[in-house]
Amino acid sequence: MGSVESAEQAVTATALRLLELATPYDTFELVALLRFRFEQIEPAEEPPGLWSAATMELVALILSVHDQQDSPREPGPGAPVDYAEGIETIVAAMDELISAGAVLMLATTTRDTSSARQLSFGSVLREVFVRNLAYPHMVDDSLTALFDEPLVEGHCQRVLGVTVSQIRAVHAAIRDIYRQVWTDRVEAWTALANEVAEAAEVDQGFDIDAHMRALAEDRSAYPHTSAVTVAAQSGLAIETAQTVLDLFTASLPTDPPAQVALEFFRGVSPLRMRPLLRAEDGSYALAHSALFIHAIREQIEAQLKTDNAAWNAYQKHRGEYLEASCLRLLAAHLPGCAAHSGFDYLIPENDAEQNPQDFTKRVEGDGLLILDDVAFVVEAKAVAMRAPSRTGKSGPLWQDLRRMVTEAAEQGHRMRERILADGGLRLVDGTWLDLSYIREV
Numbered sequence: 111m112g113s114v115e116s117a118e119q120a121v122t123a124t125a126l127r128l129l130e131l132a133t134p135y136d137t138f139e140l141v142a143l144l145r146f147r148f149e150q151i152e153p154a155e156e157p158p159g160l161w162s163a164a165t166m167e168l169v170a171l172i173l174s175v176h177d178q179q180d181s182p183r184e185p186g187p188g189a190p191v192d193y194a195e196g197i198e199t200i201v202a203a204m205d206e207l208i209s210a211g212a213v214l215m216l217a218t219t220t221r222d223t224s225s226a227r228q229l230s231f232g233s234v235l236r237e238v239f240v241r242n243l244a245y246p247h248m249v250d251d252s253l254t255a256l257f258d259e260p261l262v263e264g265h266c267q268r269v270l271g272v273t274v275s276q277i278r279a280v281h282a283a284i285r286d287i288y289r290q291v292w293t294d295r296v297e298a299w300t301a302l303a304n305e306v307a308e309a310a311e312v313d314q315g316f317d318i319d320a321h322m323r324a325l326a327e328d329r330s331a332y333p334h335t336s337a338v339t340v341a342a343q344s345g346l347a348i349e350t351a352q353t354v355l356d357l358f359t360a361s362l363p364t365d366p367p368a369q370v371a372l373e374f375f376r377g378v379s380p381l382r383m384r385p386l387l388r389a390e391d392g393s394y395a396l397a398h399s400a401l402f403i404h405a406i407r408e409q410i411e412a413q414l415k416t417d418n419a420a421w422n423a424y425q426k427h428r429g430e431y432l433e434a435s436c437l438r439l440l441a442a443h444l445p446g447c448a449a450h451s452g453f454d455y456l457i458p459e460n461d462a463e464q465n466p467q468d469f470t471k472r473v474e475g476d477g478l479l480i481l482d483d484v485a486f487v488v489e490a491k492a493v494a495m496r497a498p499s500r501t502g503k504s505g506p507l508w509q510d511l512r513r514m515v516t517e518a519a520e521q522g523h524r525m526r527e528r529i530l531a532d533g534g535l536r537l538v539d540g541t542w543l544d545l546s547y548i549r550e551v
Contacts, residue, residue: 116217117210117218118214121210121211121375124206124207125172128172132196132200137389140200141169141170141395144201145397146292146295147197147201148166148398162241163241163397167397168371169207170397172370173367175362179364207371211375214375224504226504226507229507233377233499233502233507234376234377234500234502237501242404243404246403253406256274258275261423270410271353272350276350276354277358277406279345279346280340280344280346281406283351284335288335288399334393340355355388357413358383358405359384359388361380377502382405383405383412384405386402411424428492432490432491432492433451437451437477437479440479440486444479444481448479449477449478450480451476453475454472455525456472456536456538457471466542469536475521475525477489480545480548483550484551486551491514491517491518495507495510530551533546534546
């Protein structure tokens with residue numbers, strides 16, 4: 111397996127070689143070309159780990175940090191740059207870097223002797239390599255339900271200066287600008303292919319390499335996104351578009367690029383919540399479309415936490431939404447069930463309280479579904495893993511799992527115990543919810 115130190119050396123050496131290979135090229139144009147290759151590649155043609163959003167994120171991060179620190183000389187306008195010649199060696203270096211990082215993660219795991227070893231490895235593995243966390247249309251539905259509620263929307267406008275619907279409009283505009291640019295390029299390549307076919311039919315010489323190189327080097331075909339172009343595409347004011355772009359633009363670390371690569375494989379990336387990169391000319395780049403939509407909720411929640419009123423209102427709404435959604439989704443599979451949501455009931459404060467009529471301790475139940483003689487207890491936790499937990503730190507990881515899983519299980523068991531022991535639940539308003547006919551919980 112090798113030691114952690116040797117694995118770190120391999121990551122460092124490969125990151126530096128990638129930088130050397132990429133030096134002749136403009137970072138934004140290179141990222142755009144790599145992204146296009148990624149989105150067009152046939153899965154069966156390449157190793158499964160190569161073309162991932164995480165790979166694009168890592169490469170864009172390394173190159174941008176290098177640009178920020180060393181200010182490499184970029185080709186001037188119109189300067190001949192043969193992207194086709196160097197792209198294959200860069201792609202090979204990307205693949206090698208991901209493989210070296212995977213070895214580093216495995217080597218680090220072998221050194222971990224804690225009881226959370228497997229959980230920690232799974233957590234950091236997800237943090238490093240998984241970017242498409244859910245189907246985008248389902249993420250859109252969640253963002254609508256969470257942030258378009260008038261009270262929450264008002265707090266977002268006050269705290270952030272924009273609403274989440276405006277943020278989503280900017281995201282859609284960036285996506286559409288990129289798609290249109292590359293649609294135009296695909297059409298140009300299609301026209302070129304037709305020319306090649308016609309030339310072959312009439313036995314004419316045709317320099318396809320020269321034409322392909324000209325297309326690859328045509329900088330007008332690369333997406334250059336600015337506040338002005340985003341505002342025009344989205345229909346928002348330029349100031350609003352700029353506010354959103356600023357909110358999601360990464361603050362690049364000051365560490366050397368090789369160190370940034372090492373931190374990435376430990377689960378730390380500044381692009382997680384701020385996926386946009388900004389060039390000196392004011393243009394923006396997104397390394398992969400999967401990086402933006404999943405960053406919206408996490409970034410907005412982080413901003414709302416800075417304001418107590420906004421955070422409290424949002425937390426309340428988020429919890430209610432989660433409970434209602436859980437019950438709705440489950441009830442769809444239990445036709446005819448009776449549903450109870452968000453109710454308070456009483457349990458014994460101490461061993462002296464044996465009769466439900468005497469219970470005094472007030473607790474909350476998130477949901478209870480009754481179908482025939484079966485009761486389904488639902489406990490929902492509207493919380494998230496903290497950053498240290500996601501990067502595999504065993505202490506915070508255990509704490510978060512207890513908050514999210516253990517406490518919910520204990521609360522569910524508490525209601526189950528009362529139903530089976532007492533034959534029902536004593537609600538806080540003094541009424542009795544008769545469940546004496548329940549056979550199974």
